[in-house]
Amino acid sequence: MDALLKVKDLNAGYEFTNFKTWAVRNVSFELNKGEFLGIAGESGCGKSTLAFGVIRLLMPPGKIFSGSIEFNGIDLMKVDDESLRKMRWKEFSMVFQASMNVLNPVLKVRTQIYNSIKYHVNMTESELDKRAKELLNLVNVSSKYLDAYPHQLSGGMKQRVVIAMALALNPKLVIMDEPTTALDVVVQRRILQEVDELRKQLGFAIIFITHDLSLLVEISDSLAIMYAGQIIEKAPSEKLYAKPLHPYTYGLMHAFPPLVGKRQKLHGIAGRPPDLSSDIKGCPFYPRCEKRINGVCDVENPKLVEIESEHFVACHLYDGK
Amino acid sequence: METVQKTKNVIEVKNLVKEFRIGGIGRTRIVHAINGIDFWIKEREVLGLVGESGSGKTTVARVIVRLYEPTSGKIFLNGQETPLRMKHKELVNYRKHVQMIFQDPFSSLNPLHTVGYTLTRPLKIHRIVEKGKIKDRVLQILEEAGLIPPKQIYDKLPYELSGGQRQRVGIARAIAVQPQLILADEPTSMLDVSIRLDIMNQMLELKEKEGVSYLFITHDLAGAHYMSDRIAIMYAGHLVEIGPSDDVINDPKHPYTQLLKKAAPKPEAGLEPEKVDVGGEVPDLTNLPPGCPFEPRCPFAKPECKERVPDMVKISEDHFVRCILYKNAG
Numbered sequence: 167m168d169a170l171l172k173v174k175d176l177n178a179g180y181e182f183t184n185f186k187t188w189a190v191r192n193v194s195f196e197l198n199k200g201e202f203l204g205i206a207g208e209s210g211c212g213k214s215t216l217a218f219g220v221i222r223l224l225m226p227p228g229k230i231f232s233g234s235i236e237f238n239g240i241d242l243m244k245v246d247d248e249s250l251r252k253m254r255w256k257e258f259s260m261v262f263q264a265s266m267n268v269l270n271p272v273l274k275v276r277t278q279i280y281n282s283i284k285y286h287v288n289m290t291e292s293e294l295d296k297r298a299k300e301l302l303n304l305v306n307v308s309s310k311y312l313d314a315y316p317h318q319l320s321g322g323m324k325q326r327v328v329i330a331m332a333l334a335l336n337p338k339l340v341i342m343d344e345p346t347t348a349l350d351v352v353v354q355r356r357i358l359q360e361v362d363e364l365r366k367q368l369g370f371a372i373i374f375i376t377h378d379l380s381l382l383v384e385i386s387d388s389l390a391i392m393y394a395g396q397i398i399e400k401a402p403s404e405k406l407y408a409k410p411l412h413p414y415t416y417g418l419m420h421a422f423p424p425l426v427g428k429r430q431k432l433h434g435i436a437g438r439p440p441d442l443s444s445d446i447k448g449c450p451f452y453p454r455c456e457k458r459i460n461g462v463c464d465v466e467n468p469k470l471v472e473i474e475s476e477h478f479v480a481c482h483l484y485d486g487k
Numbered sequence: 488m489e490t491v492q493k494t495k496n497v498i499e500v501k502n503l504v505k506e507f508r509i510g511g512i513g514r515t516r517i518v519h520a521i522n523g524i525d526f527w528i529k530e531r532e533v534l535g536l537v538g539e540s541g542s543g544k545t546t547v548a549r550v551i552v553r554l555y556e557p558t559s560g561k562i563f564l565n566g567q568e569t570p571l572r573m574k575h576k577e578l579v580n581y582r583k584h585v586q587m588i589f590q591d592p593f594s595s596l597n598p599l600h601t602v603g604y605t606l607t608r609p610l611k612i613h614r615i616v617e618k619g620k621i622k623d624r625v626l627q628i629l630e631e632a633g634l635i636p637p638k639q640i641y642d643k644l645p646y647e648l649s650g651g652q653r654q655r656v657g658i659a660r661a662i663a664v665q666p667q668l669i670l671a672d673e674p675t676s677m678l679d680v681s682i683r684l685d686i687m688n689q690m691l692e693l694k695e696k697e698g699v700s701y702l703f704i705t706h707d708l709a710g711a712h713y714m715s716d717r718i719a720i721m722y723a724g725h726l727v728e729i730g731p732s733d734d735v736i737n738d739p740k741h742p743y744t745q746l747l748k749k750a751a752p753k754p755e756a757g758l759e760p761e762k763v764d765v766g767g768e769v770p771d772l773t774n775l776p777p778g779c780p781f782e783p784r785c786p787f788a789k790p791e792c793k794e795r796v797p798d799m800v801k802i803s804e805d806h807f808v809r810c811i812l813y814k815n816a817g
Contacts, residue, residue, distance in 0.1 A: 208679045208680070208681055209679055320768050322768060350539040350540055350706065350769075351539070351706060351707075351708075351747065351750045351751055352539065352746060352747065352750040352763065353539075353768065354750070355749075355750040355752075355763045356750075356763055359763065377679060377680055378680065378752070379680065380752035380753070381752045383752075384752060417681065418680065418681060421680050421681045421683065421684055422680060422683070422684070422709060422710075423684070423709045423710060423712065423713035424709065424753065425708055425709040425712060425736065425748070425751050425753045426736065426737060426753065429712065429713060429732075429733075431688070432684050432688075432713070433684060433685070433688070434681050434682050434683065434684035434685040434688075435681040435682070436685075438649055438651075438682075
């Protein structure tokens, strides 16, 4: 398969006058065309910074320190701001966290969809109308809501409208940053199903960011687990679920109680993630890890290596295997 | 409902109703947030209250702790009926027995007060311990709530604490007066997945130690199952099903409970997700349909569902459901 997005040794974070927060540390990954990649991790592990970083959307004090990003054969690090602006929405788009607040409350849904299209392509009024109706149909919102204001829509409908806008120009990649966390379980499940169906139908790739691993396991092709700014494990979903290799992944998977079956006592992961504005010596998970090897894990940060085919992990437990 | 129980009911609610008036003069509308619910919680029992946002579950907690006055209905504490409208003194006395943990640990603590001050207040207001022993007691409570080392935590301001630690302060504040009932309003939903379990375990431990009962409000069915002895499912201001946790989760009766179970993520059941094909959303609470509130979304709806809200029927010991598909088991 062809890679759509190649990220190599990306370092990004936030630069302040007296200190620097290093939120993404040496991240490399590839995303194929039409692939659904889930990125999971606790809050503050750098997943949103990574998502903003790969489409160069980080605003000051946010900054990419080093690394390379190749999108569809184009080196994104070398593209100037104006061409980048033209590429956004057409080539890649983004659905933000709490998107219901993204809609302008004083503009009709129709105007907002028109605006996002008109900026990039020339269309006549009737073409715009046709496209807007198509888009709403795509996300199962009746086209009568084109002339409604955002407050007349429910949370789920607003989220669907925002997704429709992200798909307006048939992008090749859609980044979704916790798009469903503010929604109810039933609506959340419906929207995820619809997004997945649309992806199969229209062939765009998705990077889906969430802290809720249980949601991702069922729906994404592959999963990357982030901790302290690094990808510590990446594998196809079913492999990762069947056999989580990193102790942190294992902990995350057992941090939510199962719905069915016998009730038994479970434990979370003790401690908290390290401060990302400091230098971390050794493995960032070392202080919280139950399987740490003293003298190894606190000295050297493990590299992300392929242990089995397509299954990458950064952990000293698998050294020499 | 029959309420003859062997163990004592800490709280019992009968036909509780809460309405809010909204809108300007001449345009007032009534939001029917709670439409006549009945339940009880026994000593050392956890009742999970599950529903989508807007189903009225937070309102239930706020009415019981009397942050809102109930519109009508009866609330019994230890078998004694409590007045619907309370004077200040009655309220203070009532809250010695009923406390609340709030959803948002970031906004429920005063940012200008140290943890020590926050925990000293309830002890002073309710005159729980002698003046000279207050600090010792606060340190003891901090330790019980898993805030270690208590002496350092005592002088900290909320911004110096992590989300999980703040929620522990919220828990400590609730247990400080040694209440009989704690209303926990989604105490873990704002926390990271990795620490949710620790907070839930802490609450369960305190239940055993302090002999407290909980109303555990959540939208997460799996979390409710983990915490609760019994689970109540709420929809549009009605309880639609209530019963022992295992029964409600493993064999849900009400179509809405079945829908919730289908929609909940459950990777342990295999990687092929179940399709959720029920559309629609929660009805408008200012304009409720006269019949069953779930009828517009229900895959089993019949014409008579539109006519009136079905009665609660008892299908087995302690298991009740509000749906015409079921008959009284006697």
